[in-house]
Amino acid sequence: MPMNGVKNSMKTCQHCQVDVYDNHECCPLCGHSVGEKGESPFQYIEYQENPNQQAFNIRKVSRLLMAFISIVAVVVNLLTLHVNSFYWSPIVVVSCLYANVFLFDTFNKHKKFGRRIINNYVFFVVMCIVIDVMNGFIGWSIVFIFPLMGTMVSVLCMMSLLLNRDKYQDKISDVLIMIGLNLFPIVVCLIHGSPVIWPSVAALTGAILIVIIMISISYSNFRLEVSKRLHR
Amino acid sequence: MKNSWYKLDNSANLFPAVANSKNSSVFRVSMILDQKIDGEQLQNASMKVFECYPMYMVELRKGLFWNYLNSLDEPIQVSLECDYPCKPFDFEYSRDLIRILYGNNRISVEVFHTLTDGTGATEFLKSLVFFYLEGNDAQGKVRTTDSLNRNDYEDSYLKNYRPHFNVKKKLPFAYHIQGYPYANGGNGAIHGHLKVEEIHKLSKSLGVSITTLLTATLIEAIAIETDQSKGKPIVVSIPVNLRKHFDSKTLSNFFGVANIGVVWEETLTSDEVIESVKEQLQFELSPNSLQSIITNNVAYEKIPGAAFVPLALKNRIISLGSFFLGENTKTVTLSNIGIVDMPDTMKAHILGMEALLYPTKKSPINCGVITYGNQMTVSFINRNTDNAVIRRFFRLLSQNYELNVSVYANEWSQE
Numbered sequence: 001m002p003m004n005g006v007k008n009s010m011k012t013c014q015h016c017q018v019d020v021y022d023n024h025e026c027c028p029l030c031g032h033s034v035g036e037k038g039e040s041p042f043q044y045i046e047y048q049e050n051p052n053q054q055a056f057n058i059r060k061v062s063r064l065l066m067a068f069i070s071i072v073a074v075v076v077n078l079l080t081l082h083v084n085s086f087y088w089s090p091i092v093v094v095s096c097l098y099a100n101v102f103l104f105d106t107f108n109k110h111k112k113f114g115r116r117i118i119n120n121y122v123f124f125v126v127m128c129i130v131i132d133v134m135n136g137f138i139g140w141s142i143v144f145i146f147p148l149m150g151t152m153v154s155v156l157c158m159m160s161l162l163l164n165r166d167k168y169q170d171k172i173s174d175v176l177i178m179i180g181l182n183l184f185p186i187v188v189c190l191i192h193g194s195p196v197i198w199p200s201v202a203a204l205t206g207a208i209l210i211v212i213i214m215i216s217i218s219y220s221n222f223r224l225e226v227s228k229r230l231h232r
Numbered sequence: 233m234k235n236s237w238y239k240l241d242n243s244a245n246l247f248p249a250v251a252n253s254k255n256s257s258v259f260r261v262s263m264i265l266d267q268k269i270d271g272e273q274l275q276n277a278s279m280k281v282f283e284c285y286p287m288y289m290v291e292l293r294k295g296l297f298w299n300y301l302n303s304l305d306e307p308i309q310v311s312l313e314c315d316y317p318c319k320p321f322d323f324e325y326s327r328d329l330i331r332i333l334y335g336n337n338r339i340s341v342e343v344f345h346t347l348t349d350g351t352g353a354t355e356f357l358k359s360l361v362f363f364y365l366e367g368n369d370a371q372g373k374v375r376t377t378d379s380l381n382r383n384d385y386e387d388s389y390l391k392n393y394r395p396h397f398n399v400k401k402k403l404p405f406a407y408h409i410q411g412y413p414y415a416n417g418g419n420g421a422i423h424g425h426l427k428v429e430e431i432h433k434l435s436k437s438l439g440v441s442i443t444t445l446l447t448a449t450l451i452e453a454i455a456i457e458t459d460q461s462k463g464k465p466i467v468v469s470i471p472v473n474l475r476k477h478f479d480s481k482t483l484s485n486f487f488g489v490a491n492i493g494v495v496w497e498e499t500l501t502s503d504e505v506i507e508s509v510k511e512q513l514q515f516e517l518s519p520n521s522l523q524s525i526i527t528n529n530v531a532y533e534k535i536p537g538a539a540f541v542p543l544a545l546k547n548r549i550i551s552l553g554s555f556f557l558g559e560n561t562k563t564v565t566l567s568n569i570g571i572v573d574m575p576d577t578m579k580a581h582i583l584g585m586e587a588l589l590y591p592t593k594k595s596p597i598n599c600g601v602i603t604y605g606n607q608m609t610v611s612f613i614n615r616n617t618d619n620a621v622i623r624r625f626f627r628l629l630s631q632n633y634e635l636n637v638s639v640y641a642n643e644w645s646q647e
Contacts, residue, residue, distance in 0.1 A: 010638060016623060016626060016627050016630070016639075017627065017630045017631050017637075018424070018626055018627075018630050018637040018638065018639050019636065019637065019638040019639070020638070020639055020640070021638060021639070021640040023640065024640060024641070024643075027639070028422050028619075028639050028640060028641030028643070029422065029619060029622065029623040029626060029627075029639060030619075030623055040640065041264055041265075041266065041336070041337040041583050042264055042337070042338075042423070042583070042584065042640045043336055043640065044313075044335065044336065044338070044421075044641075044642040044643065045312075045313050045314065045335035045336055047314070047315075047316070047642075047643070047644065048314065108324075110322075110324045110325050111324060169302070173293075173294075228237045228293070228295060228300055228302065229294075229295040229296050229300075230295065230296055230297070231239060231295055231296075231297055231298045231300065231539075
């Protein structure tokens, strides 16, 4: 008896004791042949041959390679400590990490410009801090690299927003992230007790200036976008 | 609606944290019509339908502490189906949360679970088909622009939160179906049509609900076809539509999950499995149990300071919690959407419906059930190549219970 008025010729699979819609040559349950292929309103589109074939994933290969290099570096470093007591392997590990980000984020067309440079900035700063720490921590990474690179990236995000004001909603996230990140160097410098604080002050001033510019461009949009992101 | 935004409901926060290539968190409801689908006509219908569902014309965005839904200016474009069901959304490319697909006689709506649950998606699909078929009289069965209501957006979890109901259950780790995924990735789908009168009569004669009968049959099928030597329970996770129990009409998520488990023994009979499932389901659907689900869900959100944990860290914690408390404690999910009704003038044009739930690595087979007219469709999605459990399930229905079963599949990756 047809269900919901469906007028279909069905075939029966003797193995499974079920009816099979006419668009199948084989029983979808057991794969045994049930006869010639016909048509049915329930049939799916014919998928292209292997439409979702997982391509050779260069990203995965690169990650594995970086992981391999990192593990080898750590092992070699530990085994040769009696010859050279310097811990150089953490530098290799963070460099591999940054190389991976640089290679795959910088040239990823799907990723937004702002996110690409922010990712690069964050991982570059982490790499510099590790190099600085492993070399006795003079503090150049915190005092100079962190704030000055941050100021540069903020300016780039800001320019990107000014040049694409129709994408205000997209671009403002990057600017807000950078404003947040630029508040950190001054805090870190004060905790570290660094005598050189002008780069951090410059970063902070830059962040404040950017807020003023954002508000002057469109106060209502700025307030709305901030309230969305803070869920307020 | 330009510039408007919405907070995510309580359970919606889970899905962006756990979604990945092996857990798309995308489910699908489809309607099969008596005619080939015209893409242009469907696009026109989709323009109208989003006027009735403005809360679905949104994209997912990240805030500092929570995700949020941001309204879109342009309606979502319909597209010709060309890939497997419940494919993950690529949020690096687009932040849309809903896909409208067509192919042959089928109109499908694929939804990222953050947006809504099965009930919301089914209502959306009904309205879409109503506009596609140029219906005039909705007869109160389909949502149109007249139905817009401010309660559509409400977070019914928060509204029904009662902190004193808090029964915490420690769930054991469940048995997981093993198998090899398709070489080219993707999901296979197998659908079985049952006659509503037949299965209704059978379940009535056994003194149980249809969901109980299907759950027990699924447990039995898994037990027969898999290695049960480890003694872990076979757990079927059943989403429960909480709207009926808490008088809610929200179009956001509002569901709970009832976990029904049986530790298989050789001596167990079908009747004993059915009886065990019946008892557990009755307990899980009691008002106190359902209230407890809501309380437990909302309790995580109410932890002091949780609101100020940065989103990235929050996502890691949610993902870890979901792995141990969700994925590890279930074998399969069986979701019964229920009976769908359409205006009388359209009934002749609609041949059937389907519901497909996304599979995950730990739960590679999932089951969706939906009833339209005199036809119940039991749909299985499978990320593994082996169909043994599904085959056994339909064979149990046809051979043990003598039900008429008609099957078809999407033939994903069949040689």
